[in-house]
Amino acid sequence: MDKLAVGSAEERIKEAARKVFTEKGYAATRTRDIAEASGINLALLNYYFRSKEKLFEIIMKENIQLFVQGVKEILNHEESSLRQKMEQLVGYYIDMLLKHPHVPMFVISEMRQDPNKFVQDTGFKDIMRGSVFLQQLMALQAAKKQQINPIHFMINLLSLTVFPFMAYPMMQQLFEMDPEGFKTMMEERKQLIPIWIDSIMHTK
């Protein structure tokens, strides 16, 4: 075998598809790009995955799973406090996104493009609903009569954590930030975001 790449052809195609689809999006990706990137032939892509769209749906589903994977345990841990859960969530997502920085852009962009192409049953809504995390949040709200709306709370958490990854090309322009500086900044934010959210919750 003169192939340098590792893994079966099927796995190599999926690996290449993950990369190309996630970075360029469905429309901008040509099946030829994927074939070339995986070192196999265009015909083989269709042999294994039947069509561009079928292959895309697999990648989409896996990318969405990155947001759900591992979160369920954090949200339902009985012993940990709300603050501890926040720290774990932010840490989990920042670590994951440092490995897969293009995923949020991809998921949200394609979801907007064609809601039907998006597999709705990620299970995330069910994981959220009835979780210990949500109970703790609402208990705190009731007890202290805080104004913080759970939806604002969740959006703030996601915004402060996820947006920097999506806006990286813009931040590169505005703040002259290189990849190393970005990583350092996001490691700082792992510590800072829970503190900030906490301060927001206890304001007013």
Added chain:
Amino acid sequence: MDKLAVGSAEERIKEAARKVFTEKGYAATRTRDIAEASGINLALLNYYFRSKEKLFEIIMKENIQLFVQGVKEILNHEESSLRQKMEQLVGYYIDMLLKHPHVPMFVISEMRQDPNKFVQDTGFKDIMRGSVFLQQLMALQAAKKQQINPIHFMINLLSLTVFPFMAYPMMQQLFEMDPEGFKTMMEERKQLIPIWIDSIMHTK
């Protein structure tokens, strides 16, 4: 003339292009879509704008301008406080984005796709650098020895303001939010974000 649409052909094409490009992105847009949406013929699009890419660059430049337009005066007002500038900035962007909700996704997505296709001289960096706003921010930092890094500060402001617009399709799924509920939420955030940022700045 049996055309119902208003404006010159050239202006109608640009209007349609703005809509289609901004909502679907460069790759997913076909020049036929634009021609059809503007009620003119495909050939005329090339007659006026020479190519798909040339037309795209015009729209891109205009969309970027939406982020710069009107901000310069706010940032350089001598009388207003930092807090007042924050309130004005957040209000300005939320109002603008309620009118053009797809613009942030478009700009950031296409910027990532091909940095060269993006016109770098938006002037935003120059507007920021040396602004009264930045002076006030750094003065506050020096005087009170606050930990808040200006870059974190700017990213937080942008995250809390812009991210909800990009994540709308996701929020629709997670929180079962309709367009009306979204608008109400963003109007609330106009008031809340400056308060939150302020509380973050005075924490620790």
Added chain:
DNA sequence: GTCTATAAAGTGATAGAC
């Protein structure tokens, strides 16, 4: 300026040899 028709190139998918 505006149209129809068509050229020229690109792209997803398959047939068929090995």
Added chain:
DNA sequence: GTCTATCACTTTATAGAC
């Protein structure tokens, strides 16, 4: 399974009539 060659269709862009 894996490849080359090719089909079928789409899409950008232009030629040329009006």
